[in-house]
Amino acid sequence: MLHAQNRLLLLFLLPALAMLLIFTVAPSLWAIYISFTDLALAGPKAMDYSFVGLKNYIKLFGDRNFHHSVWLSIQYTVYTNLGQFSLGLIAALILSRRKLRGQSFLLAVIVLPMVIPGITQALIWGSMLGAKEFGTLNRIVGIFGVEPILWTRTLPMLSIVLVNFWNNSGFAMILFLAGLESIPNEVIESATIDGANGWQMLVRIKLPLIRYVVMLWLLLNTIGLLGMFDLVFTLTRGGPGNATELMGIYIYNQGFQFFELGYGSAAAMVMLAISLIFAYVYLRMMRVDL
Amino acid sequence: MTSQFKWKSWDVGLIYLFLIVFAIFILIPFIWPFLSAFTNKPENVSSLYLYWPESFTWDHFWNAILGRGQALTLLRNSIATVGSAVILALVICSMGGYALSRGTFRFKRVLMFVILLIQIIPGTATVLPFYLIMRELHLINSLTGVALGMTAGAIPFMLWVMKGFIDTVPLELEEAAFLDGASRWQALTQVVFPLALPGIGAAAILSFNGAWGTFFLPLILLSDAEKFLMPLGLFRALIAYTNLDYGMLNAMGILYMIPSFLIFLFARQYLIRGTMAGAMAGQ
Numbered sequence: 001m002l003h004a005q006n007r008l009l010l011l012f013l014l015p016a017l018a019m020l021l022i023f024t025v026a027p028s029l030w031a032i033y034i035s036f037t038d039l040a041l042a043g044p045k046a047m048d049y050s051f052v053g054l055k056n057y058i059k060l061f062g063d064r065n066f067h068h069s070v071w072l073s074i075q076y077t078v079y080t081n082l083g084q085f086s087l088g089l090i091a092a093l094i095l096s097r098r099k100l101r102g103q104s105f106l107l108a109v110i111v112l113p114m115v116i117p118g119i120t121q122a123l124i125w126g127s128m129l130g131a132k133e134f135g136t137l138n139r140i141v142g143i144f145g146v147e148p149i150l151w152t153r154t155l156p157m158l159s160i161v162l163v164n165f166w167n168n169s170g171f172a173m174i175l176f177l178a179g180l181e182s183i184p185n186e187v188i189e190s191a192t193i194d195g196a197n198g199w200q201m202l203v204r205i206k207l208p209l210i211r212y213v214v215m216l217w218l219l220l221n222t223i224g225l226l227g228m229f230d231l232v233f234t235l236t237r238g239g240p241g242n243a244t245e246l247m248g249i250y251i252y253n254q255g256f257q258f259f260e261l262g263y264g265s266a267a268a269m270v271m272l273a274i275s276l277i278f279a280y281v282y283l284r285m286m287r288v289d290l
Numbered sequence: 291m292t293s294q295f296k297w298k299s300w301d302v303g304l305i306y307l308f309l310i311v312f313a314i315f316i317l318i319p320f321i322w323p324f325l326s327a328f329t330n331k332p333e334n335v336s337s338l339y340l341y342w343p344e345s346f347t348w349d350h351f352w353n354a355i356l357g358r359g360q361a362l363t364l365l366r367n368s369i370a371t372v373g374s375a376v377i378l379a380l381v382i383c384s385m386g387g388y389a390l391s392r393g394t395f396r397f398k399r400v401l402m403f404v405i406l407l408i409q410i411i412p413g414t415a416t417v418l419p420f421y422l423i424m425r426e427l428h429l430i431n432s433l434t435g436v437a438l439g440m441t442a443g444a445i446p447f448m449l450w451v452m453k454g455f456i457d458t459v460p461l462e463l464e465e466a467a468f469l470d471g472a473s474r475w476q477a478l479t480q481v482v483f484p485l486a487l488p489g490i491g492a493a494a495i496l497s498f499n500g501a502w503g504t505f506f507l508p509l510i511l512l513s514d515a516e517k518f519l520m521p522l523g524l525f526r527a528l529i530a531y532t533n534l535d536y537g538m539l540n541a542m543g544i545l546y547m548i549p550s551f552l553i554f555l556f557a558r559q560y561l562i563r564g565t566m567a568g569a570m571a572g573q
Binding site: 005006008009010012013015016017019020022023024025026027028030031034087090091094106108109110111112113115116117118119120122123124125126127128130132134135136139140166174175178223226227229230234237247248251252255256261264265268269271272275276279 | 312316323326409411499502506546551566
């Protein structure tokens with residue numbers, strides 16, 4: 001009876017699995033294969049490509065541009081994580097324990113940029129980061145006597161990281177808020193009775209108790225950031241020069257600008273491997289803590 | 291939940307200050323798009339920056355919709371692809387989530403782990419062969435291809451969420467239905483589905499939001515301007531260096547933001563709940 005049931009249920013699962021197989025698993029497997037060839041998007045090598053073994057990977061190993069890309073992606077991820085963590089945590093701490101006026105309005109506002117599509121974000125921030133005295137950000141820092149600059153040209157990494165502080169700190173805040181709210185009141189109360197002050201409460205009690213949520217957030221965020229393409233591509237196209245050419249953009253350029261599918265796939269595999277390493281590290285840390 | 295702390299008055303002030311500054315930081319970037327889209331600017335001022343408006347106008351929206359903005363075409367394409375993708379994904383994942391929840395196949399654990407793993411694969415890693423596969427399927431430059439790609443992208447997350455919500459529907463209810471002679475399919479559609487509706491709503495909304503912003507997929511797949519989606523159209527307009535009409539671009543941007551914003555206004559709870567469910571799915 002159970003067997004028959006399961007067979008029917010498997011049928012239910014089939015469409016989902018089929019879609020995943022065709023559109024996600026197959027490309028991934030094929031990508032692995034392509035990375036060992038010299039396939040191109042167009043031109044002679046599109047038809048007449050051959051297996052080249054590890055040649056692409058060896059080339060990647062010595063490719064300064066690629067190293068640069070990887071390093072940029074790592075910087076980008078680390079800075080963004082730091083900023084979003086801080087902002088999200090402070091906001092969550094504040095909103096979790098007090099009944100403040102306008103609380104739900106503030107929550108809504110902070111979460112708002114999360115629903116704004118990437119292109120629109122880039123459009124909006126194009127104006128913010130614009131050159132000359134009229135750019136909004138220039139206007140703001142001009143109050144403090146700072147010279148106006150074209151942010152995306154002078155401080156490209158700062159620019160794209162700044163946009164990330166704006167657009168996704170809400171995600172951290174939501175998760176941390178959920179974590180904080182799930183701490184039983186008794187814990188807080190007994191800590192207070194034991195004489196814990198604000199800082200100790202934060203560092204010794206609250207943070208350790210939400211570390212699972214924090215690690216989870218860190219995992220999800222890092223994976224997403226390492227593969228980031230849309231926002232940065234639309235904002236800077238990887239420029240100026242290759243100052244913001246994150247891994248995702250590098251891969252795109254290899255494939256659709258230089259038509260080097262084989263090489264691009266190899267780069268993609270390396271990016272995937274880096275993501276998996278991060279994922280593995282986080283998962284280990286989560287399990288060890290538990 | 292009230293804290294037992296005695297808050298000093300300057301503590302409260304500091305907190306409000308932080309929140310207000312943060313809120314202002316969030317809101318400031320929104321000034322320009324609205325200003326630019328709804329007003330006329332003075333003659334010698336660049337439209338890229340904040341300016342003191344001359345007059346209110348709908349012109350930019352007219353340009354966007356009827357003029358070279360092509361907003362209607364773009365919006366229509368976006369709605370068609372994202373809409374069908376979400377609906378398709380809902381159907382597929384309701385069935386799949388049900389199967390994952392009620393099934394007892396041995397490889398279930400492995401399967402769920404793999405599905406989780408799939409989400410980790412960054413899109414940029416698979417895009418090149420994805421393009422090739424779509425070429426084999428003759429789906430290059432087709433909206434169908436885009437819709438299918440969106441569906442596939444939405445599936446892993448939605449499967450997890452669906453399974454999670456269906457898990458919360460007690461088995462007893464289905465068993466009662468079986469006793470009454472219902473088939474599995476009827477059990478799913480008439481017993482489980484209605485009860486898991488809030489979860490389904492959250493999943494649908496979150497997936498819609500995610501798919502609505504899809505830029506990469508149409509970028510590599512579409513080459514006919516007629517078929518472009520909103521993000522792509524905006525992008526193409528942005529990189530046309532000569533004489534950017536930011537008023538019109540912002541009008542388009544605002545039109546594009548409307549569904550997301552509406553969802554945000556009316557379904558914020560679902561959005562937040564869905565986000566949390568998705569993150570917790572990692573457990």
